[in-house]
Amino acid sequence: MKVLYFMILGSKKILAVMFMFCILLSLNAHLSAQTAPDWIINLEKSYPSREWIAVSAQGSSQPQAESSVMNALARVFRTDVAGITQSSQQFSQIISNSVGSRNINFQESSNFLQEVDVSANIKGLIGVQIDVHRDTRGTVYVCARMNRRECAARYSGMVIENTAIVNSLLAASGAGAAFNTLETYARLSFAHALAQVTDNFQNILEVLDSSAANRRPSYGGAASIKTKMLECASLITIGIAVDTEATANKTLFIRAAGSFFKDRGFKTNDNGAGDYVLRANVRFEDVIQSVISCRYFLDVSLENRSGTSVFSFTEDDRRAHPNSQSEARRLAARAVETSIKEEKFAKGFDAWLNELF
Numbered sequence: 264m265k266v267l268y269f270m271i272l273g274s275k276k277i278l279a280v281m282f283m284f285c286i287l288l289s290l291n292a293h294l295s296a297q298t299a300p301d302w303i304i305n306l307e308k309s310y311p312s313r314e315w316i317a318v319s320a321q322g323s324s325q326p327q328a329e330s331s332v333m334n335a336l337a338r339v340f341r342t343d344v345a346g347i348t349q350s351s352q353q354f355s356q357i358i359s360n361s362v363g364s365r366n367i368n369f370q371e372s373s374n375f376l377q378e379v380d381v382s383a384n385i386k387g388l389i390g391v392q393i394d395v396h397r398d399t400r401g402t403v404y405v406c407a408r409m410n411r412r413e414c415a416a417r418y419s420g421m422v423i424e425n426t427a428i429v430n431s432l433l434a435a436s437g438a439g440a441a442f443n444t445l446e447t448y449a450r451l452s453f454a455h456a457l458a459q460v461t462d463n464f465q466n467i468l469e470v471l472d473s474s475a476a477n478r479r480p481s482y483g484g485a486a487s488i489k490t491k492m493l494e495c496a497s498l499i500t501i502g503i504a505v506d507t508e509a510t511a512n513k514t515l516f517i518r519a520a521g522s523f524f525k526d527r528g529f530k531t532n533d534n535g536a537g538d539y540v541l542r543a544n545v546r547f548e549d550v551i552q553s554v555i556s557c558r559y560f561l562d563v564s565l566e567n568r569s570g571t572s573v574f575s576f577t578e579d580d581r582r583a584h585p586n587s588q589s590e591a592r593r594l595a596a597r598a599v600e601t602s603i604k605e606e607k608f609a610k611g612f613d614a615w616l617n618e619l620f
Contacts, residue, residue, distance in 0.1 A: 300396050302406045310408050316471065317408035325395060328405040336388070336407050340470050346463075347387035354460040357453075360617045367428055371420040388467070390414035415471040418464050419478075425461040426480040429454045433482060435620070436491070443498035443538065445573075449619035451492035452527075458485035496528030502537030507545040512596050516545060519603040523612075539573075540566045545599055549588055556583035557591040561599055563608060574615050578607050 302309040302319060310317035318335040322328035330344075337344050361367045390413055394406040432454040436447045462485050468475045482488060501524045505516045520541055521531045531537070546560040558581040565574040582594035602608045 299398065300394065300404075300406075302394060303396060303404050306406070310406075314411055315408050316411060316414075317406060319404060319406045321402055321404045323402065325397075325403045325405070328395075328403040329393070329407075332405045332407045336391070336409075340388075340467050342463075342466075344387070350460050350463040351387040353456065357457055357460065360614070369424065369428075371417075371424040389417050409471065411471050415468060415475070418468040418471065419475065422461055422464050422468060422480060425457055425464070426482060429458050429461065429480070429482045429488070432457075432620075433488070433491075436495070442495055445499065445539065445616070446619050448492065448495045448499065449616045451488060451495055452616060453620075454482075455485055455488045455492050458482060458488050461485075493528040497530065499539065500530040500532055500537035502532045502535045502540040503543075504535035504540060505543045505545065507543075508547070509596075512545065512599075515596060515600055516543060516603060519600045523604050523609055538568055542566065543603075547592055547595055549592065550581065551588070554583045555586065555588055555591050556581045557588070557595040559595040559599055561602060561608070565612075574612065576608050576611050578602060 300309075302317070306317055306319055316336070316339055318332055318339065320328050320331035320335055322331055333344050337347055340347070358369050361369065388409065390409050392408050392410075394408075396404045398404070432450045436442070436450045436454075441447060458480070461480060465475070465479060501520075503517050503520045503524075505513050505520070507513050507516065517533050520543065521533065524531050524541075535542075542564045544560075544562045548558045548560070550556045550558055558579060561576070561578045563574075563576040564572045567573050580598060582591055582598055584591040584594060
């Protein structure tokens with residue numbers, strides 16, 4: 264009987280403990296529900312889709328949750344984070360290149376560089392607002408939202424401004440302008456780059472405001488401008504003349520320069536005859552000190568039809584090898600090739616084009 268009594272008493276205690284535990288769980292859930300923001304419970308109610316584009320995500324850390332919510336926001340605009348980030352970086356570069364170099368003023372976009380980066384992981388869109396909530400278990404919830412009316416007004420302003428700039432560049436490249444010149448190519452190249460990002464802004468705008476589909480840019484899209492740009496480039500021949508001591512290197516550098524200009528649509532002539540002539544002189548100097556190395560010197564001049572130099576470039580650097588002078592020289596020659604095709608010379612030439620008009 265005593266054993267039975269203690270068994271019953273023990274069962275009652277266990278039941279009481281279990282009952283209290285359930286009450287605590289229920290109370291904790293109730294308190295969590297009370298402290299959780301409304302947007303976690305009902306996003307549509309908090310930010311109605313007729314007024315907002317809003318998405319939410321969760322993660323074990325804030326960067327992880329922000330990354331997830333940015334992916335979700337990008338999908339709303341039928342793109343991805345990489346595409347949005349690349350477009351914003353491209354536009355930032357266009358704005359930076361335009362400062363002080365031409366009579367172009369991006370008034371609507373003057374704060375773009377600051378506004379597109381609102382936090383470590385939410386990049387590439389204007390007007391994104393972020394809410395963050397961390398619950399008692401450490402889970403992080405993030406809400407990213409854009410007010411349709413406010414953000415549409417910002418994007419519409421940029422599209423209108425950019426369209427006016429593109430159209431002015433197209434007009435300057437049209438009637439009365441010499442079509443087979445680098446100045447005309449430079450205008451069309453800049454117009455094409457600006458039209459690309461403006462097309463992306465237009466796509467974002469149409470998601471924010473569906474009626475914007477009836478107000479698309481009048482220039483007809485970046486693809487049509489690219490056609491004009493390539494047509495202009497095809498009428499320009501760049502003669503290439505390289506002076507260097509080794510025949511193999513001369514061939515290497517002529518091919519590198521030819522590749523650079525052909526990628527932009529120009530014709531080239533390896534015999535040095537053309538509408539413009541690129542004259543390059545490349546020298547090498549062996550250096551034997553504590554480390555075996557070879558210094559290279561690259562001097563380039565671009566001449567117009569009258570033989571006047573319109574662009575010049577110089578570079579010198581060295582390449583080292585632990586035990587071979589010939590390998591050091593080979594590495595130096597490859598560095599010159601890389602500079603011509605995609606590094607210092609290539610970037611310098613493109614920067615010069617941006618200042619032509």
